[in-house]
Amino acid sequence: MSDIAIAPQPADAALFRGRTVALMLAIGIAGFVAMLVLGAYAPDLRSGRNGGAHALSNAVTGYAGLVKLAEATGRNPRIIRNVHDFETEDLLVVTPETGATDISQALIQRATRPTLFILPKWRTVPDEDHPGWARYQGLIPLYEPIGVLAPGVRFTMRQYRSGGGVLTSNGIPGRFREPRPIKVITGIDPTNKQQQDRWRNLTPLLTDAKGGIVLARVGEGPLYVLADPDLLNNRGMKDLGQARSALVLLDWMNSTDPDGIAFDVSMNGLGHSRSPLKLLFEPPFLAMTLAIATALLLAGLHAFGRFGPPRARTRAVAFGKSALVDNSALLIRKAGREARLGGRYAAAMRDRAARAFGAPARLRDGELDQYLDSFKGAHRFTDLMQAAQAASDRHSLLDAAQALHDWQKDKSR
Incomplete structure (x- = not known):
């Protein structure tokens, strides 16, 4: 007996034409490849325009203005999204937004390399009229900036209304004015029993009229702490003289024959870890990926040309x-x-x-x-x-x- 129906459908009565099937396959394969690429590079594609205080933010408390200014003047700034990229001789600018931010990797890997920590200052909310902007509602409590380097380094700090005078420089170039209001470091907390000995020395580099420290070097290494971010953020970059002084200051800190300036955003929630999927689209594994894709394409073309359109099965016993x-x-x-x-x-x-x-x-x-x-x-x-x-x-x-x-x-x- 035959397993074929007595009146099989003709071959041209197929549900889909060959071109339709080929188009469906092409769209499906392209969508799958796009999904893999986006999955691998999605963290790098995030714009970071969330109104935060980091190098990708164009809000009043962000540092996008400083990054663009450094790029326009040939200082080769780059954004760091992975803690594994901290191994560089370039100056690393770290902008933690809360005292709970884990900065241990930066302290460990940057012990002998120039690093600038900018402490947080403002409490902000998103600007509903301008996406990516932010409005500051006031100053954050002092325990937030004090807790950034704690417990290894715990400062005593104060903030007050300043007169906008010129800050006193202690051997560094540039001319800065006091932000309004101003936040300063007044010393090292003597009650901190977990204070690291190597960071007990505090060298003032910029001070206000009352002796408060705005910029300090902690310990004997190139670890710098900026108490008031308004010297370098977008709010401070609106003044031309302040912007020039900011570039001169970064160059002074970055005096170890660097290739550029690195701005970290991994500690602002915009980082990513190394992805095995990303290795498929980067050298040296990119060549292998292209070879496999080409082999699959040739196999598909061979199969399509070899067998052609499907044929209806014939009866085991004809009429x-x-x-x-x-x-x-x-x-x-x-x-x-x-x-x-x-x-x-x-x-x-x-x-x-x-x-x-x-x-x-x-x-x-x-x-x-x-x-x-x-x-x-x-x-x-x-x-x-x-x-x-x-x-x-x-x-x-x-x-x-x-x-x-x-x-x-x-x-x-």
């Missing part, structure tokens, strides 16, 4: 006389009896020729053969008939049958 003839011929072929059919084929050709040439009905056997031999031609019918009867294999039988067919065709012209 009608054709099926009977085909099955009979198959049985005879498998039995190896094709050569014995030569005489019967010759007899069938004789009857067919008699009807075609109008032989008298009274003629039988030998008389009919003599009648057919009377037709002029290169071969006599009886000779061809004897050759078919004498066939001993498939090839000789085929030659004899072809000769009989050609004889009848020649006589029918």
